[in-house]
Amino acid sequence: MAxxxxxxxxxxxxxxxSVGDTRTVEHARGKTDVPAAPTRVVVLEPVQLDxxxxxxxxxxxxxxxxxxxxxxxxxGDKAAGITTVGTVQEPxxxxxxxxxxxxxxxxxxxxxxxxxxxxxxxxxxxxxxxTDPWQDNVRFTxxxxxxxxxxxxxxxxxxxxxAEIAKKFxxxxxxAQLIRPRDGVLTLYGPTSFAGSTLECVGFTTPxxxxxxSISVDxxxxxxxxxxxxxxxxxxxxxxxxxxxxxxxSANAAAFxxxxxxxxxxWITGVGTVGGQTVLDDLERIxxxxx
Amino acid sequence: MTTTASARAAPPTTGRAARRRTTRRWLAGAVAVxxxxxxxxxxxxxxPVPPSDVWAALRGAGTETAQYVVWGQRLPRTLAGLLVGAxxxxxxxxxxxxxxxxxxxxxxxxxxxxxxAFVAVGIAFFGVTSPAAYMWLALLGALLVAIxxxxxxxxxxxxxxxxxxxxxxxxxxxxxxxxTTGVTLTHPDTFDRMRGWNAGSLLERDTAVVLPVLPLIAxxxxxxxxxxxxxxxxxxxxxxxxxxxxSLVRTRLLVLGAVTxxxxxxxxxxxxxxxVGLVVPHLVRWGVGADQRRxxxxxxxxxxxxxxxxxxLGRIAVLPSEMPVGIVTAFVGAPVLIALARRRRATxx
Numbered sequence: 262m263a264x265x266x267x268x269x270x271x272x273x274x275x276x277x278x279s280v281g282d283t284r285t286v287e288h289a290r291g292k293t294d295v296p297a298a299p300t301r302v303v304v305l306e307p308v309q310l311d312x313x314x315x316x317x318x319x320x321x322x323x324x325x326x327x328x329x330x331x332x333x334x335x336x337g338d339k340a341a342g343i344t345t346v347g348t349v350q351e352p353x354x355x356x357x358x359x360x361x362x363x364x365x366x367x368x369x370x371x372x373x374x375x376x377x378x379x380x381x382x383x384x385x386x387x388x389x390x391x392t393d394p395w396q397d398n399v400r401f402t403x404x405x406x407x408x409x410x411x412x413x414x415x416x417x418x419x420x421x422x423x424a425e426i427a428k429k430f431x432x433x434x435x436x437a438q439l440i441r442p443r444d445g446v447l448t449l450y451g452p453t454s455f456a457g458s459t460l461e462c463v464g465f466t467t468p469x470x471x472x473x474x475s476i477s478v479d480x481x482x483x484x485x486x487x488x489x490x491x492x493x494x495x496x497x498x499x500x501x502x503x504x505x506x507x508x509x510x511s512a513n514a515a516a517f518x519x520x521x522x523x524x525x526x527x528w529i530t531g532v533g534t535v536g537g538q539t540v541l542d543d544l545e546r547i548x549x550x551x552x
Numbered sequence: 553m554t555t556t557a558s559a560r561a562a563p564p565t566t567g568r569a570a571r572r573r574t575t576r577r578w579l580a581g582a583v584a585v586x587x588x589x590x591x592x593x594x595x596x597x598x599x600p601v602p603p604s605d606v607w608a609a610l611r612g613a614g615t616e617t618a619q620y621v622v623w624g625q626r627l628p629r630t631l632a633g634l635l636v637g638a639x640x641x642x643x644x645x646x647x648x649x650x651x652x653x654x655x656x657x658x659x660x661x662x663x664x665x666x667x668x669a670f671v672a673v674g675i676a677f678f679g680v681t682s683p684a685a686y687m688w689l690a691l692l693g694a695l696l697v698a699i700x701x702x703x704x705x706x707x708x709x710x711x712x713x714x715x716x717x718x719x720x721x722x723x724x725x726x727x728x729x730x731x732t733t734g735v736t737l738t739h740p741d742t743f744d745r746m747r748g749w750n751a752g753s754l755l756e757r758d759t760a761v762v763l764p765v766l767p768l769i770a771x772x773x774x775x776x777x778x779x780x781x782x783x784x785x786x787x788x789x790x791x792x793x794x795x796x797x798x799s800l801v802r803t804r805l806l807v808l809g810a811v812t813x814x815x816x817x818x819x820x821x822x823x824x825x826x827x828v829g830l831v832v833p834h835l836v837r838w839g840v841g842a843d844q845r846r847x848x849x850x851x852x853x854x855x856x857x858x859x860x861x862x863x864x865l866g867r868i869a870v871l872p873s874e875m876p877v878g879i880v881t882a883f884v885g886a887p888v889l890i891a892l893a894r895r896r897r898a899t900x901x
Contacts, residue, residue: 327740348740444748445683445755446873479873481598482755483621487872498681498741505681508756512624516616 311533427464482509641855644829666697694816752878772813827885
């Protein structure tokens with residue numbers, strides 16, 4: 262017993278170690294033996310789905326943000342056939358069990374109450390929280406699915422791509438701000454958010470403000486000029502519909518000379534390296550068009 | 553003037569003169585407070601623009617930020633708040649007088665639920681996104697549902713009591729609220745957008761949203777004031793009112809038409825704003841007594857004051873963001889209602 266506690270205490274770099282054809286994963290609920298090469302995976306969190314697709318391990322089931330929309334389109338054709346097992350907030354244990362998975366990945370902060378039921382179905386590991394830095398969550402998921410090497414491969418690929426774009430467009434010293442219009446107020450995304458960190462990754466700086474230890478801050482439309490930056494990105498469901506630009510931004514068009522509408526389905530919810538690469542593709546296209 | 557309705561309480565003449573003086577003072581006070589609220593609504597907000605800059609912007613000068621904050625944000629929403637508050641105050645007073653029930657409020661006729669259901673369906677199935685489009689959908693929903701409720705509830709049928717109409721309205725409202733919940737739960741994107749509308753907000757309610765509704769609310773206010781004298785007679789009961797030569801059908805149609813236009817117009821501009829229609833008439837009766845003409849005018853003023861002050865509070869409550877006015881009115885309205893309910897005389901109809 263004392264040994265286990267001691268082992269947990271060490272902040273080892275590699276939480277997973279191969280034992281035969283299983284791997285021991287250290288996670289939010291302790292240690293669990295999972296298949297070294299899982300074939301029937303169920304994921305309950307968007308970043309886990311994105312990471313599985315990035316590793317070419319197509320899950321048999323996934324919980325989605327929106328059952329009507331289903332699996333996000335940016336993940337491509339292979340992902341389109343994945344069975345949905347309820348929403349991220351409320352996964353359906355019966356649907357999960359029916360898929361006879363050999364590995365389930367969930368999130369402690371969201372699915373805590375389901376842990377006992379899920380472990381009856383298959384080995385289940387829990388990521389701590391979806392609000393942790395997204396690259397840490399990619400690392401956890403990739404390590405669970407394919408070992409530490411897989412995580413490095415994905416994250417290095419993403420960072421290299423960032424460096425290429427930064428060099429090509431000379432973004433250093435320029436600022437960028439992502440705005441999500443919501444219920445009349447404007448949500449500004451900070452450097453620790455998924456899209457915000459991607460903007461910083463390509464060399465942009467997010468304008469300084471008090472981020473209140475959060476990934477984003479809501480501001481009143483009266484304060485719209487606080488969102489000024491060299492490049493301003495506004496999320497929307499339809500990038501061709503200029504009327505989706507919030508009135509407070511379009512009324513101050515002169516203050517926002519470089520304004521770009523971007524698709525919220527991957528800029529906001531595409532958390533992961535596949536989503537990240539999709540955002541980078543979009544950024545490259547936008548920067549090429551505006552320079 | 554045999555139809556003077558303060559006859560209900562039949563106070564002695566000297567008391568009546570005193571009452572009239574109090575009422576006049578109360579109404580003058582309400583006008584003053586309303587003017588103060590208008591000034592606050594222009595000078596106070598989430599962006600701490602100095603008052604001198606606001607004043608400069610009002611005269612066409614000032615910084616770019618102040619110009620935008622005053623002309624682009626505060627003036628349009630002040631107009632919207634005034635309109636919505638006046639409409640809800642009068643609609644509430646009309647409902648309480650018409651049903652002779654102190655707990656009646658405009659939402660009981662299903663008008664708000666109809667507006668919400670149309671907005672939800674519009675967002676979920678027709679991809680509607682702009683506040684102006686929500687406004688038209690809400691207005692259409694409110695009017696169609698009101699007509700349906702009146703047809704089923706027997707609005708023009710003299711034998712039918714207001715209770716039958718209310719039950720029909722409440723039942724229809726419940727069905728439509730279920731529909732709205734069903735649509736939003738199965739369409740999380742719709743849920744996300746409805747959240748803002750459902751809270752009741754004056755954000756981004758520019759002239760494109762307010763101006764089309766303005767004539768409807770004005771018509772509703774006129775119809776309501778026209779019904780005031782008959783409502784005074786109605787307070788004695790339908791039989792006595794009829795004996796005094798009051799046309800019950802005309803009164804009923806005027807009141808229902810007014811409530812529909814006012815509550816529908818207010819929902820169309822701001823979404824459902826709770827408690828204003830319920831609280832304001834109580835507050836006003838406490839100040840001006842039982843005459844419906846004074847109650848309606850008082851509710852018009854006090855409704856505007858309540859919504860404007862709640863909106864100003866919402867702008868500075870959660871800086872740098874804002875809290876929707878509907879949430880503030882619920883916070884402020886509930887305690888006021890309880891306080892008033894504890895003074896028995898104050899809330900008596």
